Amino acid sequence: MSTTFPRLLCEHAAQRPNAPALREKEYGIWQTLSWLQLAKMVQALSAGLALAGLKRGQHIVVVGENRPRLYASMLAAQSLGAIPVPLYQDAAAAEFVFPLNNAEIAFAIVEDQEQVDKMLELREKCPQLAKIWFDDPRGLRKYDEPGLASLDALIETGQAHVAKYPREFIEQVERTQPDDVAAMFFTSGTTGNPKGVVHTHFTLTNRGRAGASFDRLTSDEEVLAYLPPAWIGQNIFSYSQWLVCGYVVNCPESSATVMIDLKEIGPSYYFAPPSVFEGLLTSVMIRMEDAGAVKRWLFHRFMDVARRIGPKRMDGAALGLGERLLYALGNIVIYGPLRNTLGLSRVRVAYTAGEAIGPDLFTFYRAIGVNLKQLYGSTETAVFVCMQPDNEARSDTVGIPCEGVELQVAASGEILIRSPGLLKGYYKNAVATDEVLSPEGWYRTGDAGFVDASGHLKIIDRAKDVGRLSGGPYDGAMFAPKYVENKLKFFPYIKEAVAFGDKRDRVCVFINIDFNAVGNWAEKRNLPYAGYTDLAQKPEVYALIKDCIEKVNADLASDDKLCGSQVSRFLVLHKELDADDGEMTRTRKVRRGYIGDKYGVLIDALYDGKDSQYIETQVKFEDGRTGMVAADLKISDAKVFEAVKEAA
Amino acid sequence: MSTREFGDVVLDVNNISLSFGGVKALTDISFNVREHEIRAIIGPNGAGKSSMLNCINGVYQPQQGAITFRGKTFKHMNPRQVAEMGVARTFQNLALFKGMSVLDNIMTGRNLRMNCNLLLQAIRLGPAEREEIKNREFVERIIDFLEIQPYRKTPVGKMPYGLQKRVDLGRALAMEPKVLLLDEPMAGMNVEEKQDMCRFILDVNDEFGTTIVLIEHDMGVVMDISDRVVVLDYGKKIGDGTPDEVRHNDDVIRAYLGTTH
Numbered sequence: 001m002s003t004t005f006p007r008l009l010c011e012h013a014a015q016r017p018n019a020p021a022l023r024e025k026e027y028g029i030w031q032t033l034s035w036l037q038l039a040k041m042v043q044a045l046s047a048g049l050a051l052a053g054l055k056r057g058q059h060i061v062v063v064g065e066n067r068p069r070l071y072a073s074m075l076a077a078q079s080l081g082a083i084p085v086p087l088y089q090d091a092a093a094a095e096f097v098f099p100l101n102n103a104e105i106a107f108a109i110v111e112d113q114e115q116v117d118k119m120l121e122l123r124e125k126c127p128q129l130a131k132i133w134f135d136d137p138r139g140l141r142k143y144d145e146p147g148l149a150s151l152d153a154l155i156e157t158g159q160a161h162v163a164k165y166p167r168e169f170i171e172q173v174e175r176t177q178p179d180d181v182a183a184m185f186f187t188s189g190t191t192g193n194p195k196g197v198v199h200t201h202f203t204l205t206n207r208g209r210a211g212a213s214f215d216r217l218t219s220d221e222e223v224l225a226y227l228p229p230a231w232i233g234q235n236i237f238s239y240s241q242w243l244v245c246g247y248v249v250n251c252p253e254s255s256a257t258v259m260i261d262l263k264e265i266g267p268s269y270y271f272a273p274p275s276v277f278e279g280l281l282t283s284v285m286i287r288m289e290d291a292g293a294v295k296r297w298l299f300h301r302f303m304d305v306a307r308r309i310g311p312k313r314m315d316g317a318a319l320g321l322g323e324r325l326l327y328a329l330g331n332i333v334i335y336g337p338l339r340n341t342l343g344l345s346r347v348r349v350a351y352t353a354g355e356a357i358g359p360d361l362f363t364f365y366r367a368i369g370v371n372l373k374q375l376y377g378s379t380e381t382a383v384f385v386c387m388q389p390d391n392e393a394r395s396d397t398v399g400i401p402c403e404g405v406e407l408q409v410a411a412s413g414e415i416l417i418r419s420p421g422l423l424k425g426y427y428k429n430a431v432a433t434d435e436v437l438s439p440e441g442w443y444r445t446g447d448a449g450f451v452d453a454s455g456h457l458k459i460i461d462r463a464k465d466v467g468r469l470s471g472g473p474y475d476g477a478m479f480a481p482k483y484v485e486n487k488l489k490f491f492p493y494i495k496e497a498v499a500f501g502d503k504r505d506r507v508c509v510f511i512n513i514d515f516n517a518v519g520n521w522a523e524k525r526n527l528p529y530a531g532y533t534d535l536a537q538k539p540e541v542y543a544l545i546k547d548c549i550e551k552v553n554a555d556l557a558s559d560d561k562l563c564g565s566q567v568s569r570f571l572v573l574h575k576e577l578d579a580d581d582g583e584m585t586r587t588r589k590v591r592r593g594y595i596g597d598k599y600g601v602l603i604d605a606l607y608d609g610k611d612s613q614y615i616e617t618q619v620k621f622e623d624g625r626t627g628m629v630a631a632d633l634k635i636s637d638a639k640v641f642e643a644v645k646e647a648a
Numbered sequence: 649m650s651t652r653e654f655g656d657v658v659l660d661v662n663n664i665s666l667s668f669g670g671v672k673a674l675t676d677i678s679f680n681v682r683e684h685e686i687r688a689i690i691g692p693n694g695a696g697k698s699s700m701l702n703c704i705n706g707v708y709q710p711q712q713g714a715i716t717f718r719g720k721t722f723k724h725m726n727p728r729q730v731a732e733m734g735v736a737r738t739f740q741n742l743a744l745f746k747g748m749s750v751l752d753n754i755m756t757g758r759n760l761r762m763n764c765n766l767l768l769q770a771i772r773l774g775p776a777e778r779e780e781i782k783n784r785e786f787v788e789r790i791i792d793f794l795e796i797q798p799y800r801k802t803p804v805g806k807m808p809y810g811l812q813k814r815v816d817l818g819r820a821l822a823m824e825p826k827v828l829l830l831d832e833p834m835a836g837m838n839v840e841e842k843q844d845m846c847r848f849i850l851d852v853n854d855e856f857g858t859t860i861v862l863i864e865h866d867m868g869v870v871m872d873i874s875d876r877v878v879v880l881d882y883g884k885k886i887g888d889g890t891p892d893e894v895r896h897n898d899d900v901i902r903a904y905l906g907t908t909h
Contacts, residue, residue: 028784141854141855257797260798
């Protein structure tokens with residue numbers, strides 16, 4: 001059955017008017033908005049937007065954290081047949097120019113003063129931007145700009161109109177069809193301008209439903225919305241599926257209180273990229289290292305038990321009585337309290353996606369009884385392509401194709417997909433659309449991978465990134481940079497890695513240390529340091545990283561195809577790679593090409609066999625100012641292993 | 649800043665002199681503060697800035713002169729009377745309850761607004777509970793305003809210094825003051841914390857219309873956010889006016905940079 005988001009809202013409001021739809025923690029209390037209250041707010045907002053001149057088919061940007069009134073604004077726009085375009089709230093103003101002009105956007109609904117300032121700054125470059133509404137009036141009292149008004153005012157004018165013409169809303173909602181465009185998401189894109197991915201009500205609700213039926217989600221789920229709403233993942237989990245299932249979405253008090261709010265809400269359905277799970281684990285480990293000896297012993301003792309028994313238990317394997325008793329005891333002493341501290345006590349289904357997750361990390365959560373699984377999808381596929389069923393979660397696969405998805409692996413190794421949830425196209429970019437969508441409806445994912453013996457899809461790397469070594473002992477061997485980088489990043493001390501090796505005779509890497517983990521490590525060893533740059537260049541830290549790299553090398557040496565990808569030289573970068581400097585995408589993926597150009601002198605130094613290299617780099621702060629970071633970077637060799645020939 | 653409008657004089661300091669034994673801390677100081685303005689008192693170490701604030705605050709009794717607050721002139725006041733008139737202050741060396749949570753610390757600022765008697769409060773009878781909820785609501789608004797939600801339940805002693813300063817400000821705001829006295833609000837802060845504090849001071853002034861009198865060492869900060877500045881040196885007033893006027897005042901330059909004799 002196909003439907004639209006506003007129709008789903010009206011259904012919920014009619015069927016269960018007093019059930020909670022959204023909660024937001026404000027002034028220390030979780031404030032609830034029922035479906036009926038939400039519908040009334042959406043009705044008023046849509047009337048206000050219509051009066052302001054928003055027309056069917058026009059785009060409107062929505063920028064901010066997860067706030068109930070911003071969600072309501074998206075619904076209001078969709079009720080009118082207009083198209084909300086969520087943008088990343090932490091992006092610099094300049095990054096908004098392209099989307100705003102590309103979609104000729106004249107209306108913006110933003111969260112607060114910070115976003116208003118960005119929009120006002122853009123007016124010169126985007127003269128069509130006529131109206132800006134803000135949710136939080138703080139600090140905006142003295143602003144006197146044409147077209148700037150509060151959401152309160154918009155709701156008020158809307159309410160007055162609704163009182164006179166109460167039928168208008170429902171007529172507008174009826175006019176919007178499932179095949180109409182529902183939303184547009186700009187993909188961060190590792191190269192060139194971002195592309196607007198166009199999705200209809202049908203594609204988004206269809207995928208939302210497919211995911212919901214796969215995990216039997218109900219209206220009783222609790223979800224915490226804390227990731228950027230501009231990211232399709234957040235949009236699917238806390239918008240599409242929220243309206244499809246009718247569960248409760250909770251908005252945290254502020255980005256700084258997410259951990260506290262997570263614990264208070266105890267979501268039953270949880271989604272996070274691997275970096276969040278990693279951050280959680282790191283915080284636990286750091287606190288455990290500072291705990292008393294007895295606690296520490298207990299923790300390590302029972303975590304060994306959990307690693308042995310937990311995954312088996314999660315996979316539904318039969319356990320012996322002894323194992324069951326031991327695990328039950330561990331559950332009382334360690335796992336239960338730990339899940340509670342992490343805010344994962346009530347999690348029934350948890351997903352991670354977007355990046356490879358380390359086997360240790362993945363096992364940790366499953367071992368303590370969190371049903372963590374992986375899925376595969378992208379903005380273009382409205383997320384759900386492959387999902388791991390309960391009891392079949394593996395750290396190195398992404399699951400089986402879900403409802404409605406056809407999957408094919410091209411001769412080049414690239415994965416092709418046909419699904420009802422595919423994008424309608426890229427906005428005003430037929431060339432790019434034709435590149436990824438074949439006339440038969442196959443979508444080129446750009447990922448290289450294969451389906452393994454158990455029917456699970458396994459991803460190796462981006463298809464275009466898979467390169468070849470040239471010259472040296474491993475001439476012509478396959479080089480999958482992401483594969484190497486991920487292996488490195490699984491070490492807690494390494495935050496980011498960038499591997500180079502395509503068309504070269506050996507592999508070299510840039511390393512970003514994890515400031516928290518390495519900082520803690522250094523403090524434990526009475527190693528003084530002045531900041532990131534200083535810590536990164538300590539010989540002790542180089543020895544630590546070298547050790548990690550050599551472990552990876554030993555591991556790679558045992559792999560026939562990839563033993564040429566062993567890392568022979570490395571350096572630790574003097575600054576953290578940052579999206580503000582264009583080195584990463586907003587979803588924290590490294591932009592290898594850009595980094596290669598920017599730090600060309602460092603790459604040359606790596607391959608020329610130098611011992612150190614001086615570099616000066618411009619950095620951009622969050623408020624748009626710039627500064628310089630300079631350092632003399634050391635370069636170190638790492639031991640490479642002989643290929644381990646498997647016995648014939 | 650020049651376009652800002654101010655109301656009537658709310659606080660008028662007339663010929664105040666204060667001495668401790670033979671030491672003259674303040675000599676014949678006069679200045680006034682208008683409604684809604686941000687008024688700074690600056691001066692080198694030992695110039696008498698904190699003594700001045702303590703006189704306004706009622707902690708010290710000046711031997712000469714009078715302070716007029718909203719048209720009423722007082723010769724002797726105690727701190728409680730001053731507080732009841734709507735003057736709140738923060739402290740140079742933080743006087744928070746280190747073992748208590750942020751929430752409780754700010755709640756103490758509501759003390760004057762709690763009218764139920766001790767017995768009712770002790771056993772949480774209806775009126776006491778209602779009053780508590782009402783006051784808690786107000787405190788939550790301050791917590792929201794100062795963006796310290798993550799620390800609600802954190803003991804103040806465990807927090808970084810910059811945040812403690814913010815809690816101190818929060819407690820003063822909890823009194824819903826008409827006039828806020830800030831004793832070196834930026835002392836010991838790093839650049840980022842100073843910027844945050846500046847923003848909060850301007851926001852308080854802007855959103856609540858609170859009149860602010862602040863003592864500050866950091867000249868950059870003072871010149872940026874104040875509407876008018878009083879300069880003290882050795883207990884005497886040597887300058888008074890807008891930041892620009894003060895910056896070009898010869899006496900002030902001499903006091904700050906020194907001159908050859």
